[in-house]
Amino acid sequence: MNRKELYILAIITFLTVCAWIIFGFLHAKKASTIDDKNLINIVPLTPTFDNEIIMELEQRGNF
């Protein structure tokens, strides 16, 4: 292996390691750390009831 081949190998190794670091960085930045149990728990809740229906039911006759 002459000096040029060694030099090319060093560049390829360096670029591969750089790419690996960048992909690892992006993956770590994107991957969510919240587990499924918490995701289910934080589903928004609508805190209102349909009062119009209740009022309408109150006006109906109970026989």
Added chain:
Amino acid sequence: MFTDIIKNTLLHKTRKGIKPVLKNTKTASYFTITLTLFSLSFFGLFAIRPTLLTAVSLIKEVNDLNKLSIDYENKIGNFITAQSEYEKIRNSISLIDKALPQYSEFPAFVKIMENLAVKNSFIINQFQIDAAPISLSPDKDKLNQFNFIMVGIGSYPNMRQYLEDVVNSLRLVSIDSLDFSSEGGTVAGILRVSVKGKSYYEP
């Protein structure tokens, strides 16, 4: 003696071996760059990458936990609002159960129809309900229904009032069709009505 030890060390031997090669400027440059790139690759792989990933993961985790905390606080706020809203309608919850019972409860339905008929001087001749399960249906949170057919006799005003009361009764009823015919000749003013409709329940 100390100098001999240094001379015999691996580092000294390596330096001695490399020294003639580095005399050429071009070779020295190639050697330096190659060694630098290999060193960066080595440290990048075993030092920089794990450190960087740990740092990014921790920052991401902190952000996610902050967001989770805000979401939980919002949800707790929603629960408190829902609780106060529920307290306002607590007494009316039983109306919902009566309007849309958990079971088919067709005896209670028939009783309502009968009471309304007595109230409006309307005579029920025939009342037929399609097959409906008495026990709890496996289809939970799904609106179920049963059909009914009723044949009755009465004057037009009584019949009209009866049907209005049926539609406006607490138990949900929908009427699909009405079939009128005269009963006992046109002079008597008595009508026979055949009603096809549905009532609902939600297990």
